[in-house]
Amino acid sequence: MDFSLLQRAPDVDGPDLAAFDAADRLILDQATDLIAGSAPGTVTVIDDAYGALTLGALAAGAVDVRSHQDALTGQRALARNAERLGAAVTQAPFDASAVAGARVVLMRLPRSLDRLAEVAALLAAHAEPDVVVVAGGRIKHMSVAMNEVLGELFERIDVSHARQKSRVLFARGPRADHGAELLATWPRTQRHDDLALTVAAHGGVFAGTRVDIGTRLLLGELDAALPDASTAVDLACGSGVVASALALARPHAAVIATDRSAAAAASARATAAANGVADRVTVVQADGLETVGDASQELVVLNPPFHADAALSTGIARHLFSDAARTLAPGGELWCVWNSHLRYRPALEKIVGPTRQIARNSKFTVTASVAR
Structure with missing residues (x-):
């Protein structure tokens, strides 16, 4: 061959x-x-x-x-x-x-x-x-x-x-x-009392049943992310932690969770079910936001992967930034957490719109970008 x-x-x-x-x-x-x-x-x-x-x-x-x-x-x-x-x-x-x-x-x-x-x-x-x-x-x-x-x-x-x-x-x-x-023991589950969340995960999903420190930083800031938004997307959702957290905190919002991984999509469904929000979280296995209409969303939340197989690559993140820019309504926002050394802010400014820093710790940065 x-x-x-x-x-x-x-x-x-x-x-x-x-x-x-x-x-x-x-x-x-x-x-x-x-x-x-x-x-x-x-x-x-x-x-x-x-x-x-x-x-x-x-x-x-x-x-x-x-x-x-x-x-x-x-x-x-x-x-x-x-x-x-x-x-x-x-x-x-x-x-x-x-x-x-x-x-x-x-x-x-x-x-x-x-x-x-x-x-x-x-x-x-x-x-x-x-x-x-x-x-x-x-x-x-x-x-x-x-x-x-x-x-x-x-x-x-x-x-x-x-x-x-x-x-x-x-x-x-x-x-x-x-x-x-x-x-029969999959997916595994873990209760996080400090976050009032139960996480379910199949093998290979990022962070498993843990909640990684970047996502924790992001979750601590999400109350300020367009609290009146009626639509929200957990893009590259992994185990669906963010989607379930949004659904729990915002009973008025329709939440979508999307990931290209079959294991991640199955995990996000299980996480939503474990937290009693399966009826308000729509989980889709998709390449980015391909199933979401243009200018249809008020809030997109993203913790972008920075590996393509075993190689470091920013290509996946830029692809997801572009998808967010396409699906956000004017004035909608992309809230993103990223490893600070990746310096994504110029790309976010260029692809999505004006970007402000929300929070930063020794390793991660949370930003909000307003769609043009």
């Missing part, structure tokens, strides 16, 4: 952001014989980035490959790359339908151990007893703890030799009963 044909679009792009890497190649090379001997419908791919694993498996002879990707942008990139290469793929949700009958699973190791634990539980509970999981990543993002997480749910874990700073773990012998037991 010619990996150079793969593209990241519609995800953010840049000179340090590739659609594939050496770990994808190593996973496919280590799984060549398994793929060649697979029956139709028995190969599943989990957390492919932009299609390298899924399309590589098809090129190696797999038939009827199922693929689950957490990020909506990744799903769309896979679909575009598949169309470009004339391949057909089946995209699956994160449930038993993605892995039932699977005998070969190719996956990128997530950086989050919680995400790995939830994925491993799903595989152990619902894949075939003879499944072989071929999970790889860049060595700098791997740890011995990953072996331990997989070892809790599989009888045997083997490790490949390193190649081009990448490595593969093989998991065999799923403990199905234990997998089902652990899978």
Whole structure:
């Protein structure tokens, strides 16, 4: 397969952001014989980035490959790359339908151990007893703890030799009963009495069931954010902490929570339910605010991510700033918390409108930008 044909679009792009890497190649090379001997419908791919694993498996002879990707942008990139290469793929949700009958699973190791634990539980509970999981990543993002997480749910874990700073773990012998037991514990929940909030989170969602210090700083200032606004959006919502906090504090407001991550959207729904506001928080898995109309919102609240995969990138934040500018009504406001060293204020001034500082601590800055 010619990996150079793969593209990241519609995800953010840049000179340090590739659609594939050496770990994808190593996973496919280590799984060549398994793929060649697979029956139709028995190969599943989990957390492919932009299609390298899924399309590589098809090129190696797999038939009827199922693929689950957490990020909506990744799903769309896979679909575009598949169309470009004339391949057909089946995209699956994160449930038993993605892995039932699977005998070969190719996956990128997530950086989050919680995400790995939830994925491993799903595989152990619902894949075939003879499944072989071929999970790889860049060595700098791997740890011995990953072996331990997989070892809790599989009888045997083997490790490949390193190649081009990448490595593969093989998991065999799923403990199905234990997998089902652990899978039932997701999403996890935690009560934060100081915030009067319960947070629910699936594996891999930013901060998990914690409330990170940037969000805490933002929450402490939100009472002053257009208190009479009848509409509000929690953009890049993660576990939905801000959306639920807004709904609790503003029973008159219609609140939208949106995130490109399927796990985040599921977490935000669970958080809203845990706080009794599920009827007033609409959660959408979307790329930014693509489902929200122009000039339709009075308040948008954002704690922007600053990573694209493992690379630092401000491209995601700028994309979200532009979406906020488009959807805010004139005079509406974007309230944003960001790592102070990123110096987002000039970008906010240019993209959204006049920006004032609301609060600042040793690490984070909260700003409010007024839409033109």
